[in-house]
Amino acid sequence: MRRRAAPVALEDVLELAEAETPPPPPPPRRRRWWGRPWRRGDGFDLRDLLAEGVASVGARPGRLALTMLGTVLGIASLVVTVGLAQTAAGQVGRQFDAVAATQVVVRPGSVLTQSGEERATGRLPWDAEERVERLAGVEDAGALAAVDLGGAPVTAVPVNDPSAPAAVSPPVVAASPGLLDAVRGRVVTGRSFDAGHDARADRVVVLGARAAERLGVGRVDRQPTVFLGEVPYTVIGVVDGVQRRTDLLDAVLVPLGTARADLGLAAPEELQVRIEVGAGPLVARQAPVALDPGSDDAFDVEAPPERSRAREAVQADLNATFLALGAVALLVGGLGIANVTLLSVLERRGEIGLRRAVGATRRQVAGQFLVESVVLGLLGGVVGASLGVLVVVGVSVVQAWTPVLDLPTAFGSALLGGLIGLVAGAYPAVKAATVEPITALRGGV
Amino acid sequence: MSAPVVELVGLTRTFPGPPPVHALDGVDLVVRAGEYVSVVGPSGSGKSTLLHVLGLLDRPTGGDYLLDGVPTSTTSERHRARLRGGRIGFVFQQFHLLPHRSVLDNVLLATLYSGVPRAERVDRARAALERVGLDHRVDAAPTTLSGGERQRVAVARAVVTGPSLLLADEPTGNLDSVSSAAVMDLFDELHASGLTLVVITHDPVVSARAQRRVRISDGLLAEL
Ligand SMILES: Nc1ncnc2c1ncn2[C@@H]1O[C@H](COP(=O)(O)OP(=O)(O)OP(=O)(O)O)[C@@H](O)[C@H]1O
Ligand SMILES: [Mg+2]
Numbered sequence: 001m002r003r004r005a006a007p008v009a010l011e012d013v014l015e016l017a018e019a020e021t022p023p024p025p026p027p028p029r030r031r032r033w034w035g036r037p038w039r040r041g042d043g044f045d046l047r048d049l050l051a052e053g054v055a056s057v058g059a060r061p062g063r064l065a066l067t068m069l070g071t072v073l074g075i076a077s078l079v080v081t082v083g084l085a086q087t088a089a090g091q092v093g094r095q096f097d098a099v100a101a102t103q104v105v106v107r108p109g110s111v112l113t114q115s116g117e118e119r120a121t122g123r124l125p126w127d128a129e130e131r132v133e134r135l136a137g138v139e140d141a142g143a144l145a146a147v148d149l150g151g152a153p154v155t156a157v158p159v160n161d162p163s164a165p166a167a168v169s170p171p172v173v174a175a176s177p178g179l180l181d182a183v184r185g186r187v188v189t190g191r192s193f194d195a196g197h198d199a200r201a202d203r204v205v206v207l208g209a210r211a212a213e214r215l216g217v218g219r220v221d222r223q224p225t226v227f228l229g230e231v232p233y234t235v236i237g238v239v240d241g242v243q244r245r246t247d248l249l250d251a252v253l254v255p256l257g258t259a260r261a262d263l264g265l266a267a268p269e270e271l272q273v274r275i276e277v278g279a280g281p282l283v284a285r286q287a288p289v290a291l292d293p294g295s296d297d298a299f300d301v302e303a304p305p306e307r308s309r310a311r312e313a314v315q316a317d318l319n320a321t322f323l324a325l326g327a328v329a330l331l332v333g334g335l336g337i338a339n340v341t342l343l344s345v346l347e348r349r350g351e352i353g354l355r356r357a358v359g360a361t362r363r364q365v366a367g368q369f370l371v372e373s374v375v376l377g378l379l380g381g382v383v384g385a386s387l388g389v390l391v392v393v394g395v396s397v398v399q400a401w402t403p404v405l406d407l408p409t410a411f412g413s414a415l416l417g418g419l420i421g422l423v424a425g426a427y428p429a430v431k432a433a434t435v436e437p438i439t440a441l442r443g444g445v
Numbered sequence: 446m447s448a449p450v451v452e453l454v455g456l457t458r459t460f461p462g463p464p465p466v467h468a469l470d471g472v473d474l475v476v477r478a479g480e481y482v483s484v485v486g487p488s489g490s491g492k493s494t495l496l497h498v499l500g501l502l503d504r505p506t507g508g509d510y511l512l513d514g515v516p517t518s519t520t521s522e523r524h525r526a527r528l529r530g531g532r533i534g535f536v537f538q539q540f541h542l543l544p545h546r547s548v549l550d551n552v553l554l555a556t557l558y559s560g561v562p563r564a565e566r567v568d569r570a571r572a573a574l575e576r577v578g579l580d581h582r583v584d585a586a587p588t589t590l591s592g593g594e595r596q597r598v599a600v601a602r603a604v605v606t607g608p609s610l611l612l613a614d615e616p617t618g619n620l621d622s623v624s625s626a627a628v629m630d631l632f633d634e635l636h637a638s639g640l641t642l643v644v645i646t647h648d649p650v651v652s653a654r655a656q657r658r659v660r661i662s663d664g665l666l667a668e669l
Contacts, residue, residue: 042563052557059545354541357502358602359530359558361523437502441537
């Protein structure tokens with residue numbers, strides 16, 4: 001124990017005592033070594049409140065981590081769920097864009113007659129493909145129609161035994177030259193037919209990959225033949241990779257002109273149009289006019305909705321579910337803070353009594369506990385939000401997704417932690433304010 | 446005669462029963478500025494209760510208490526808090542230091558609520574710690590200090606704001622005789638430079654250091 005200061009002080013004091021006796025005058029207030037008077041004092045303001053709150057929280061790091069755990073998990077799960085929802089929605093949106101958002105289908109319109117029959121109100125023209133391909137926003141278009149062979153078989157060899165059990169024939173579909181591009185088909189071998197075949201009504205076919213397999217056609221360089229009924233058609237190519245109308249892979253495709261001339265096709269049944277992203281509404285408006293300027297309601301058009309609306313709809317669904325989960329997690333986090341703060345009020349009764357003894361009001365004591373719980377909540381929020389962002393990025397990397405998470409969400413959830421702390425700290429703060437200093441001081445620290 | 450700092454007139458404090466406890470039963474006491482009064486008495490006689498009333502931590506159930514000539518019975522809770530912060534310093538038997546805060550922080554605590562200018566707080570706290578001989582331990586944790594050192598920190602905390610009245614409840618109750626002597630030396634020093642002290646004690650040695658002694662038994666006060 002060092003006693004350096006004391007003797008000096010006693011000397012001072014003795015001098016003072018000698019000088020002042022007798023008689024001892026009433027000592028002027030605050031003219032003493034331990035507390036000189038001050039001119040303008042500073043009360044306990046927000047700065048002190050924050051400093052005390054932060055210092056108290058920081059003084060118990062172990063406790064701090066434990067208390068924050070609930071909020072950290074809650075905020076992290078919130079950020080993860082929102083972040084993954086946004087990321088997933090972005091992902092869905094991209095796939096949506098890739099196929100659905102760039103495809104328009106036009107069919108002749110129909111109405112139900114009084115007798116209950118369906119009657120067509122319009123008719124696709126033979127040159128539908130050319131008319132629509134001229135429109136802005138259209139990349140490829142192609143007309144098609146199912147061809148009815150009247151039960152005649154489709155075979156790779158001529159039928160010479162009518163009593164042999166007929167295998168199920170692949171369907172025959174008439175297609176305009178642009179159809180394969182419009183449905184994103186890919187020629188595997190040979191070639192596809194062109195406008196010339198169509199105009200000349202050449203007897204050529206292109207086989208869908210599965211139809212080719214079924215008919216036993218592997219190569220086209222030796223000009224194999226398939227028979228529609230008894231009429232031979234030359235196979236000029238095999239296609240695969242079709243993304244719309246995947247049933248075409250099972251079909252035998254004949255040029256539209258050939259089907260019209262040879263097979264009695266009355267009209268195209270459907271027009272597949274591949275469009276630019278975002279051109280849906282425009283093409284949907286213009287295609288019917290291009291096909292038949294005279295009549296309204298002659299065609300049914302299936303066009304993708306505007307891109308952003310499609311994406312928002314998907315996001316809203318996902319977010320609602322995930323947010324509910326996050327909210328539950330947060331509730332648990334808030335209860336955690338409330339619980340620990342309440343415990344700490346009980347445990348720190350001595351401190352509360354002492355603060356009251358050195359001049360703190362009830363309100364200042366309550367304020368301090370509130371600040372402490374807000375600080376806890378904020379810290380939990382910041383740590384949780386950072387953790388959440390890391391998880392979203394991590395999951396996205398593993399899934400090869402593009403992580404999507406807007407900044408307001410990340411910062412907002414950190415602040416939300418503070419708000420939770422505020423709410424959770426309210427009751428403990430009131431409790432702290434009602435602690436009686438004398439009972440607290442009797443209890444000891 | 447100097448002005449009275451403390452004036453008790455027929456003061457009572459009854460704890461509601463059953464049965465009701467008359468911890469203070471009509472106490473009359475005048476403590477003048479600069480006086481050093483020790484209060485002795487058997488356990489349960491009401492010494493701590495008296496100190497809590499004097500320190501405005503507890504309200505009497507009857508009688509009057511004037512602090513610096515101003516009646517305290519009608520003052521608001523806020524005003525009482527301000528008086529506690531500015532006029533009164535406490536030293537407890539149990540020290541009541543915050544275990545997780547440094548020695549300096551513990552002394553600074555008293556300056557927070559009593560209007561000490563922010564810019565002067567640290568200097569004043571360091572000066573007070575220097576006067577109690579602990580300037581080399583300012584950054585230590587209170588849990589690493591000896592009992593005597595802890596009580597000297599508590600004294601520094603009690604006087605850092607320049608109170609007019611120092612109240613001590615068994616300040617040496619947990620200390621050995623050497624540490625007790627050090628604390629009593631501090632009290633002598635404070636007394637000599639004009640502070641008014643009321644010290645509750647069991648220890649006749651401590652009591653003998655005071656200029657004036659009163660005895661309390663069964664809630665009644667008598668001069669010795
Ligand atoms: N909150 C309370 N409720 C009821 N009775 C109380 C309360 N506080 C104190 N008392 C009673 O008041 C009486 C005086 O208590 P006090 O603490 O003042 O005694 P003391 O003289 O300080 O004793 P000690 O020397 O043991 O500290 C005791 O009988 C005690 O039981
Ligand atoms: Mg006592």
